[in-house]
Amino acid sequence: xxxxxxxxxxxxxxxxxxxxxxxxxxxxxxxxxxxxxxxxxxxxxxxxxxxxxxxxxxxxxxxxxxxxxxxxxxxxxxxxxxxxxxxxxxxxxxxxxxxxxxxxxxxxxxxxxxxxxxxxxxxxxxxxxxxxxxxxxxxxxxxxxxxxxxxxxxxxxxxxxxxxxxxxxxxxxxxxxxxxxxxxxxxxxxxxxxxxxxxxxxxxxxxxxxxxxxxxxxxxxxxxxxxxxxxxxxxxxxxxxxxxxxxxxxxxxxxxxxxxxxxxxxxxxxxxxxxxxxxxxxxxxxxxxxxxxxxxxxxxxxxxxxxxxxxxxxxxxxxxxxxxxxxxxxxxxxxxxxxxxxxxxxxxxxxxxxxxxxxxxxxxxxxxxxxxxxxxxxxxxxxxxxxxxxxxxxxxxxxxxxxxxxxxxxxxxxxxxxxxxxxxxxxxxxxxxxxxxxxxxxxxxxxxxxxxxxxxxx
Numbered sequence: 376x377x378x379x380x381x382x383x384x385x386x387x388x389x390x391x392x393x394x395x396x397x398x399x400x401x402x403x404x405x406x407x408x409x410x411x412x413x414x415x416x417x418x419x420x421x422x423x424x425x426x427x428x429x430x431x432x433x434x435x436x437x438x439x440x441x442x443x444x445x446x447x448x449x450x451x452x453x454x455x456x457x458x459x460x461x462x463x464x465x466x467x468x469x470x471x472x473x474x475x476x477x478x479x480x481x482x483x484x485x486x487x488x489x490x491x492x493x494x495x496x497x498x499x500x501x502x503x504x505x506x507x508x509x510x511x512x513x514x515x516x517x518x519x520x521x522x523x524x525x526x527x528x529x530x531x532x533x534x535x536x537x538x539x540x541x542x543x544x545x546x547x548x549x550x551x552x553x554x555x556x557x558x559x560x561x562x563x564x565x566x567x568x569x570x571x572x573x574x575x576x577x578x579x580x581x582x583x584x585x586x587x588x589x590x591x592x593x594x595x596x597x598x599x600x601x602x603x604x605x606x607x608x609x610x611x612x613x614x615x616x617x618x619x620x621x622x623x624x625x626x627x628x629x630x631x632x633x634x635x636x637x638x639x640x641x642x643x644x645x646x647x648x649x650x651x652x653x654x655x656x657x658x659x660x661x662x663x664x665x666x667x668x669x670x671x672x673x674x675x676x677x678x679x680x681x682x683x684x685x686x687x688x689x690x691x692x693x694x695x696x697x698x699x700x701x702x703x704x705x706x707x708x709x710x711x712x713x714x715x716x717x718x719x720x721x722x723x724x725x726x727x728x729x730x731x732x733x734x735x736x737x738x739x740x741x742x743x744x745x746x747x748x749x750x751x752x753x754x755x756x757x758x759x760x761x762x763x764x765x766x767x768x769x770x771x772x773x774x775x776x777x778x779x780x781x782x783x784x785x786x787x788x789x790x791x792x793x794x795x796x797x798x799x800x801x802x803x804x805x806x807x808x809x810x811x812x813x814x815x816x817x818x819x820x821x822x823x824x825x826x827x828x829x830x831x832x833x
């Protein structure tokens with residue numbers, strides 16, 4: 376049996392582990408919610424401690440908390456941020472829908488550290504939670520954590536991916552390949568054109584994420600229980616936002632209407648949709664890489680991805696496209712997370728959304744998955760793949776679709792006859808066209824040049 380101590384809350388006494396920094400309300404949550412064994416994300420908990428630090432400083436600025444207590448709370452937050460904080464936050468993600476258990480977990484831990492280090496009577500509700508309610512703290516923390524993760528991690532990772540793709544596009548610009556629509560042979564494209572399409576996709580996602588960030592930087596803080604701001608100083612929300620801006624370098628501000636950010640999670644749903652859209656882009660790129668790498672003999676074999684690990688426990692020498700596969704799975708998970716967040720967003724009943732912890736967990740999970748996926752896809756797949764020019768040239772030479780270039784001269788029907796004959800006889804289009812038209816060979820060579828067909832600038 377582990378040693379315990381007795382703690383008290385408004386419902387009475389309860390035993391908690393002797394060395395735990397949390398108190399009775401956290402212990403009740405541990406007992407009430409053994410649902411998944413999944414804790415709130417580290418990024419969320421770090422943002423929650425930042426929120427508590429900003430709240431203490433705001434209360435000090437507004438003289439709603441005396442200096443000694445406010446300073447003790449601020450120092451306790453700094454101590455906690457420098458620690459392995461996950462061990463102090465055991466509450467399950469699937470808990471009370473407002474996230475009250477996690478808010479009180481933070482209040483109790485901070486109060487414990489502040490009491491220990493300052494020898495003052497610091498109360499988790501009266502002092503650490505001064506001017507606050509779980510109902511505005513948790514929505515505020517969702518926004519703080521999401522804004523930090525997108526700004527400091529996801530966007531830099533996506534920008535780095537764009538740079539890698541652009542550098543690779545320059546490297547492979549000399550290669551021409553068979554284009555494909557419906558997975559069937561189509562007109563030729565240069566390899567750099569294919570890659571720059573990927574780059575454009577990711578650049579568009581960056582633009583969209585930047586556009587939605589200002590809404591995430593608006594905070595519910597100051598609304599307290601239902602949005603009216605009861606028990607909080609009228610300028611508390613503004614002060615908290617200003618302090619958070621100073622701490623993080625991100626321009627947070629109190630929302631013009633805090634009621635909406637407490638009762639609904641529309642902004643989180645919107646951001647999740649943007650992250651899901653990023654997942655769609657990454658999955659498209661990952662699948663293109665898998666197809667281009669397929670083979671090496673019985674597939675397309677256009678490129679060879681870096682060999683990272685043995686691909687089979689039974690087939691020696693087999694190498695699989697493991698990074699694109701991992702990214703595709705992560706992208707699928709993000710799509711699932713977005714569906715759950717969408718359902719959670721519908722769960723705002725009157726003055727409070729009651730799926731906040733799940734929304735927070737899934738949103739931050741999605742941001743994390745896309746951050747790491749973008750990094751791995753760029754560094755371990757795109758940057759190092761090599762091009763199999765022989766395979767590209769063989770496919771191009773016999774691609775009957777090249778005859779499309781002759782449409783303006785001989786018409787669609789005649790061109791179709793040539794294409795069918797070339798495919799049936801497994802001969803180059805040039806040879807068949809030479810036999811079935813009066814076009815001189817030199818002109819046909821020019822008209823059917825795959826590289827020239829990729830450039831419509833003239």
